[in-house]
Structure formats: C-alpha cells, structure tokens
Amino acid sequence: MRMAEEKKVRTLEQIQDEIRSYLGEIEYLRSQIGVIDATIADLRTVDATLAYIKDKGKGKPIYIPLGSGIAIKGKIENPDDVIMDVGAGILVGATVDEARENIEKRINALMNLRLALLRKIEEDTRKVNELLKELQEMQPEKKE
Numbered sequence: 001m002r003m004a005e006e007k008k009v010r011t012l013e014q015i016q017d018e019i020r021s022y023l024g025e026i027e028y029l030r031s032q033i034g035v036i037d038a039t040i041a042d043l044r045t046v047d048a049t050l051a052y053i054k055d056k057g058k059g060k061p062i063y064i065p066l067g068s069g070i071a072i073k074g075k076i077e078n079p080d081d082v083i084m085d086v087g088a089g090i091l092v093g094a095t096v097d098e099a100r101e102n103i104e105k106r107i108n109a110l111m112n113l114r115l116a117l118l119r120k121i122e123e124d125t126r127k128v129n130e131l132l133k134e135l136q137e138m139q140p141e142k143k144e
Contacts, residue, residue, distance in 0.1 A: 012138060019131050022124045029117050029124075036114045040107055047103045053079045054096040 053060075057079035063071035083091045084099045094102070 012135065015131050015135050015138075019128055019135070022128045022131070026121050026124050026128075029121050033114055033117050036110050036117070040110050040114075043103050043107050043110075047100055047107075050082070050096050050100050050103075 053076060057076040060076050062074055062076060064074045065071045080095050080097075082094055082096055082099045084094050084102060086092050086102075
C-alpha cells in the first residue's frame with residue numbers, strides 16, 4: 001500500500017510541475033503578444049506619418065531626431081523619397097508607397113504570428129484544464 005501512495009504522490013507532483021510549466025509558457029506567450037502589439041502600433045504610426053508626409057509634406061519644416069532626445073530642424077524636399085531598412089541594417093531607397101507596402105507586409109506577418117501565439121495559448125490552456133481535471137480525480141473523495 002505504501003508503494004501505491006508514493007506513486008500517487010510522485011504522479012501528483014509531476015502533474016503539478018507540468019501545470020506550472022504550461023502556465024509559465026502561457027505567461028511568456030502573452031508577453032510576446034504584448035511586444036507584437038506594440039510593434040504593430042509603431043508600424044501603424046509610421047504608416048500614418050508616411051501617408052501624411054506624402055500628402056502634405058513637401059516644403060514643410062520638420063525636426064529630425066538624431067538620438068538621445070536631440071533633433072535638428074530640416075525641410076522635406078521630396079516626400080516620396082524615403083530610405084527603409086530591409087533587414088540586417090541594409091538600407092534601400094524607396095517611394096512612400098513602397099515603404100507603406102513593406103509596412104503592411106510586416107504588419108500582416110506580425111498578425112499571423114500573433115494568431116499562432118493565441119492558438120498556442122488556447123492549446124496550453126486546454127492542457128492545463130485537462131491536467132487540473134486529472135489532478136482533481138486523483139484527490140481522495142470526501143466522505144459526508
């Protein structure tokens with residue numbers, strides 16, 4: 001009988017560890033979704049700014065950020081001539097429309113990743129619920 005009790009305790013501990021593991025993963029995935037949401041918001045801001053500059057930017061004075069909260073005054077001469085990062089620090093010239101198209105592709109890729117993470121959270125939540133049910137079934141029944 002003692003062997004069966006030890007096996008039961010070990011199994012309970014294993015289930016509890018598995019639950020903790022899933023809950024940790026769910027929390028991590030939620031934090032990643034937060035990062036993705038912030039990135040999407042930034043990209044949408046850039047997209048709106050590009051649309052505004054293309055429409056009303058020619059000849060407008062602007063402040064160009066240099067870093068560390070310092071900016072220099074400039075003037076938009078050709079609002080349809082932008083430089084964009086295509087990865088690995090490589091910059092290429094593009095039109096505003098090309099840059100906006102690139103932004104839209106990035107947003108779509110991030111939305112797909114976000115959806116995949118949400119599905120993984122749902123899957124992990126189902127597993128946690130199954131484990132909790134199994135854990136509950138292993139508990140000795142209370143006598144009334």
